[in-house]
Amino acid sequence: MSGDGFVFDAPAHPRWLPLPLEGDVDQEAAALVQRVAGHSASPDFLETTTAWVAGTTRVVRREVQRVREERLRPTFAAWVLLPEPDLLLPGPVAFLRAGPLGRDDDADAALGSVVDLVAELHGPLEVEGLETASGPALQVRRRPVRTVDGDRLVEEQRLVLWARPDLEVVVHLSLYAVDLVEGGRAAAPLRELGASLRWDVV
Amino acid sequence: MRPAARGGLAAGAALTEQVRVTLDGVVEVVGGRTEQRLPSGTVHRAVLLADADAERLLHTDNHHQGGALLLLDAAGAPLLALLVLDWAPPGSPDLTALRAATGVDAVCAALGLPLEPAEAADLDALARHSGALRAVLHSPGPRPRLPRRAAWRTAWAAVLLSIFTLLGASASDGGANPVGDVLGGAHGGVLGLLAAVLALCVGVPTVLASLALHRVTRAPAPGLDADPVVLRASPATAVPARVVGHELQVTPDLLLLRRYGAVVVLPGPQAGGVAQAVLEPSAVRLRDADGLLYASLCADLWCGSPAARDALREGLQSAGLEVLDAPVDAFAPLDLVEQTTDGAIAQLVGRPQDRGGVVAGPGRLVALATGAAAAAAGAAYQSGADWQDAPAVVLGVACAVLTVVLTVQLLLAARVRRADAVLVQPGARGVAAR
Numbered sequence: 001m002s003g004d005g006f007v008f009d010a011p012a013h014p015r016w017l018p019l020p021l022e023g024d025v026d027q028e029a030a031a032l033v034q035r036v037a038g039h040s041a042s043p044d045f046l047e048t049t050t051a052w053v054a055g056t057t058r059v060v061r062r063e064v065q066r067v068r069e070e071r072l073r074p075t076f077a078a079w080v081l082l083p084e085p086d087l088l089l090p091g092p093v094a095f096l097r098a099g100p101l102g103r104d105d106d107a108d109a110a111l112g113s114v115v116d117l118v119a120e121l122h123g124p125l126e127v128e129g130l131e132t133a134s135g136p137a138l139q140v141r142r143r144p145v146r147t148v149d150g151d152r153l154v155e156e157q158r159l160v161l162w163a164r165p166d167l168e169v170v171v172h173l174s175l176y177a178v179d180l181v182e183g184g185r186a187a188a189p190l191r192e193l194g195a196s197l198r199w200d201v202v
Numbered sequence: 203m204r205p206a207a208r209g210g211l212a213a214g215a216a217l218t219e220q221v222r223v224t225l226d227g228v229v230e231v232v233g234g235r236t237e238q239r240l241p242s243g244t245v246h247r248a249v250l251l252a253d254a255d256a257e258r259l260l261h262t263d264n265h266h267q268g269g270a271l272l273l274l275d276a277a278g279a280p281l282l283a284l285l286v287l288d289w290a291p292p293g294s295p296d297l298t299a300l301r302a303a304t305g306v307d308a309v310c311a312a313l314g315l316p317l318e319p320a321e322a323a324d325l326d327a328l329a330r331h332s333g334a335l336r337a338v339l340h341s342p343g344p345r346p347r348l349p350r351r352a353a354w355r356t357a358w359a360a361v362l363l364s365i366f367t368l369l370g371a372s373a374s375d376g377g378a379n380p381v382g383d384v385l386g387g388a389h390g391g392v393l394g395l396l397a398a399v400l401a402l403c404v405g406v407p408t409v410l411a412s413l414a415l416h417r418v419t420r421a422p423a424p425g426l427d428a429d430p431v432v433l434r435a436s437p438a439t440a441v442p443a444r445v446v447g448h449e450l451q452v453t454p455d456l457l458l459l460r461r462y463g464a465v466v467v468l469p470g471p472q473a474g475g476v477a478q479a480v481l482e483p484s485a486v487r488l489r490d491a492d493g494l495l496y497a498s499l500c501a502d503l504w505c506g507s508p509a510a511r512d513a514l515r516e517g518l519q520s521a522g523l524e525v526l527d528a529p530v531d532a533f534a535p536l537d538l539v540e541q542t543t544d545g546a547i548a549q550l551v552g553r554p555q556d557r558g559g560v561v562a563g564p565g566r567l568v569a570l571a572t573g574a575a576a577a578a579a580g581a582a583y584q585s586g587a588d589w590q591d592a593p594a595v596v597l598g599v600a601c602a603v604l605t606v607v608l609t610v611q612l613l614l615a616a617r618v619r620r621a622d623a624v625l626v627q628p629g630a631r632g633v634a635a636r
Contacts, residue, residue: 122316143316151311152314153316154316179298179317180316180317180318180319181250181301181317181318181319182298183319184318184319184321185319
C-alpha cells in the first residue's frame with residue numbers, strides 16, 4: 001500500500017480490522033465485512049456489522065481530513081481494534097501517520113512533533129524501546145488530562161513511533177482511548193501491529 | 203453501588219447494602235454485616251483487576267467476569283476490594299456496560315480518579331500482600347459460616363473416619379486380625395469420636411443456617427418503603443408456582459425486582475437509573491435514558507397476553523417510566539435467570555450461604571456425615587476403651603439428633619421444591635397496584 005511517497009505493509013492481525021479510507025464507504029464496508037465474516041454469519045449480522053463499520057469509517061475519514069488540513073499530516077491507514085480475535089464489535093482506532101523531521105532532530109524532538117509534551121498528564125510519560133520490522137521504534141504511553149464542564153477526564157494515548165532523521169520523517173502508529181482500561185487492553189495488540197509493520201519512504 | 207440479585211438470607215442485603223461516595227469524597231460501605239468508612243483523600247488510586255488476576259489473588263470460588271475494583275492508598279496498599287459481578291444488575295451484556303451499570307464508573311468519577319487497569323507492578327505488589335487484599339474484600343450478604351472447601355473436606359473426613367471405625371468394629375468381633383488390630387478397640391473408638399466431632403463441626407452450622415433461612419422465608423418479603431407501584435408477572439399459560447412471586451416494585455428513586463425469591467434493587471428514574479421500559483416481542487428491557495440495560499424480563503412470563511401487555515404498559519407509565527415499543531428483539535438471550543421457568547438456573551443466583559448451605563449442594567453430604575458419625579460413635583461405645591463410653595454416648599446422640607433434623611429439613615425442602623414446580627393456571631393477577 002502507498003501514498004504520498006510512503007509505502008507500507010501490515011500483515012493481517014486477528015484483533016485489527018483495516019478500515020477503507022478510499023472509495024464508497026458503504027460498498028467498501030460491505031465488501032470488507034463480507035470478506036471477514038461472510039462465510040459464517042447471518043444476513044442480519046452482516047447488515048448490522050456493515051452499518052457500524054461504515055459509521056466508524058465515516059468518522060475516521062472526517063478525522064483524517066481534519067488532520068490533513070489542520071496539521072498537514074497524511075494518514076496512510078486506520079485500523080479498528082476488535083475486543084477479541086475476529087469478534088466484529090467496534091473499538092478504538094489506530095492511525096498510521098507521518099510528519100517531517102529535521103536531520104538534526106532526536107527522539108525527543110520527534111515525539112514532541114507528534115504530541116504536546118507540556119500538556120497536563122496523569123502519571124508519568126512512559127517511553128520504551130521496541131524492535132520492529134521497520135527498525136527500532138519507541139513505544140509511548142501518555143495519559144493526558146482534559147477538563148470538560150468542570151469534570152477532570154483522563155484519557156490514554158499509545159504510540160509506536162519511528163524517528164528517522166536520516167529520512168527526515170517521523171512515522172507513528174497512534175491510538176487514543178477515552179478510557180484507561182480500554183487503553184490498557186490495546187497495549188499488546190498495538191505493540192504487535194507496530195512490530196510487524198513494514199514501511200519505507202520512496 | 204448495590205448488590206446483585208440475592209435471595210434467602212441475603213435478600214435483605216440486596217435492599218440495604220450500599221457502597222457509596224459522599225459529596226465530601228468519603229467512601230462508605232453501609233447496610234451490611236460490617237460497615238466501613240474511608241475518609242476523604244485516603245483513596246489515591248482506583249484499579250481494575252482482570253478476571254484471572256482477581257481469581258488468583260482473591261481466591262474467588264467462581265470465575266468472575268468483570269474482575270474486581272480495588273481502592274488503593276498512597277502507598278499502594280488495598281483499602282477496599284469489590285468483585286464487580288457482586289454488584290451487577292442482571293442485564294449487563296458487556297463489560298463496559300457492566301462498569302457503568304454496577305456504579306464502578308460513578309464511584310471513580312465521584313472520587314475524581316480514573317479507573318486504571320492493574321499493571322505488572324501492581325500485581326506484584328498485591329501478590330506479595332495477598333492476605334491483606336483478601337482481608338479488604340467486601341462481598342454483600344452473609345459470610346459463609348465455614349470456608350466451603352474446608353467444610354466439604356471436613357464432611358468427607360467424617361464419613362471416611364466413620365467407615366474405618368465401622369470396619370474396625372466389625373473386624374474386632376471374633377479372632378485377631380490385622381484390620382481389627384489397627385482399626386478396632388481403642389483405636390477405633392478414637393476414630394469414631396473424631397468422626398463425630400468433625401460431623402458436628404459441619405452439622406451444627408448447617409442446621410442453624412437452615413433454621414435462619416426458614417425464619418427469613420416466613421417473614422414478610424423485603425420491599426421498598428415509599429408506596430411503590432407493584433407490577434406482577436402475568437403469564438398467559440400455566441407456569442410453575444415459583445414464578446407466581448415474580449414482582450417489580452417501582453418508586454421514583456428505586457426499582458425492586460424479585461424473581462425466584464432473589465431480590466435486586468436498581469436505581470429509579472429520579473436517581474439517573476432505569477427510566478425506560480422497552481416492550482419487545484420476547485422481552486421487556488429496563489434501561490436508563492441513555493440506553494444502558496439494567497434488566498430483561500421474559501415477556502411470556504410478565505405480559506403473556508395482549509391484555510397483560512397493555513396492563514403492564516399502563517403500570518409502568520403510572521410508575522413514571524417511559525414505555526417504548528420495539529417490533530424486534532434487541533438481542534437474545536435474556537439474562538440467565540429468566541431463560542427457564544423451572545428454577546434450575548435460578549439456583550445459580552447468589553451464593554450457597556444465601557440458601558443456608560454450608561457445604562455445596564442441598565445438604566445430603568452433611569446428613570450422611572452426621573448419620574455415619576452417629577453409627578461410628580455407637581461402634582466406639584461398643585468396642586472402644588472404657589473411657590470412650592461417655593463421650594461416645596454424648597457425641598453419638600448429638601449426631602443422631604442432627605441427622606434426624608437434617609433429614610427432616612431435606613424432606614421439607616424437597617416438598618417445597620415439588621410445590622414450587624406445580625403448575626399454576628394464569629388468573630387475574632394484579633398487574634399494577636399501589
